[in-house]
Amino acid sequence: MHSPSVDSAPRPPAQRTALRTGLVLGLCSVLLLALVTAEWRLLISADGDISRTAHRWAVADPGLTQACRVLTDWVWDPLTMRLLGAAVAGWLVWRHAAWWTAGWLVVTSAVGTLLQQALKAGAGRARPVWPDPLDSAHYAAYPSGHALTATVVSGLLLWLLHRHGVAPAVWRMALAVAVVSVVGVGLTRIWLGVHWPTDVLGGWLLGATLVALAIAAQLRWRP
Numbered sequence: 214m215h216s217p218s219v220d221s222a223p224r225p226p227a228q229r230t231a232l233r234t235g236l237v238l239g240l241c242s243v244l245l246l247a248l249v250t251a252e253w254r255l256l257i258s259a260d261g262d263i264s265r266t267a268h269r270w271a272v273a274d275p276g277l278t279q280a281c282r283v284l285t286d287w288v289w290d291p292l293t294m295r296l297l298g299a300a301v302a303g304w305l306v307w308r309h310a311a312w313w314t315a316g317w318l319v320v321t322s323a324v325g326t327l328l329q330q331a332l333k334a335g336a337g338r339a340r341p342v343w344p345d346p347l348d349s350a351h352y353a354a355y356p357s358g359h360a361l362t363a364t365v366v367s368g369l370l371l372w373l374l375h376r377h378g379v380a381p382a383v384w385r386m387a388l389a390v391a392v393v394s395v396v397g398v399g400l401t402r403i404w405l406g407v408h409w410p411t412d413v414l415g416g417w418l419l420g421a422t423l424v425a426l427a428i429a430a431q432l433r434w435r436p
Contacts, residue, residue, distance in 0.1 A: 228429050228436075231425050231428040234425040238422040238425060239422045239426075242415065245415050245418060246332070249338060249355055249411055256411060260409040260410055263403070264410065267403050268341075268347070270404075272347070277404075281404050282401075284397065285398060285402060286348075289363055289394055291358050291362040295322060295362065295366065298318055298319070298322045298369065299322075301370060302315035305318070313435060317430070318373070321369060325362060325419075326362070329358045332356055333353040333356070334353065336353060336355040337353050339354060340353070340354040341407070341408070341409060343406050347406055348405040348406065350407040350408075354409060356413075356415035356416040356419055357399065357408045357413045357416035359398045359416070360395070360399045360408075360412075360413045360415075361416035361417075361420040362420070363395045364395050364419075364420025364421055364424065365420045365423050367391035368391070368420065368421065368423075369427060370387070371391050372424070372427075372428055372431075374387050399414075
């Protein structure tokens with residue numbers, strides 16, 4: 214008897230779970246994109262109400278607004294997150310000669326950037342406009358590149374830590390930093406008035422979709 218080929222072998226439970234999660238998140242992303250491009254009235258109204266309230270609070274609290282500007286422009290900026298991912302990829306090659314995993318990390322991050330720019334160009338959604346703007350941003354609004362990039366990089370690095378089997382205390386600290394970063398960067402974009410709430414939600418969904426599919430791919434090729 215011959216052993217079944219890799220293609221015909223049944224997928225392990227973890228791989229099936231990651232793949233199904235990615236498909237569900239992807240469907241949610243497509244649905245949200247459809248509602249945004251169709252300018253569904255209830256969605257647009259909710260976006261406007263939340264954004265106007267956040268802007269009013271931000272104008273009234275310049276100290277917190279300045280802190281949000283520093284966090285979003287420096288700590289959680291997409292370039293900062295991409296450099297972090299690149300540094301981890303370099304470390305994987307240098308210390309462990311893990312070329313496949315390093316490439317997996319870099320390629321997934323690059324796909325996230327390309328997807329983000331393609332959707333911005335395709336959706337062409339205008340950013341919020343205020344008579345007293347607190348910050349500025351370029352390109353179209355949907356999806357939030359900050360939210361997408363933070364989700365992708367944080368999710369991939371968390372997965373690598375999980376695969377490495379770090380100590381529980383390290384895992385809890387990393388998880389807390391990742392959650393604060395992903396949630397925090399999304400909230401700062403709304404607070405500063407450069408994104409609608411659904412832009413941030415779209416970035417989170419798309420980023421999580423990429424992470425889940427990337428995990429499924431790694432479990433498929435590097436079980």
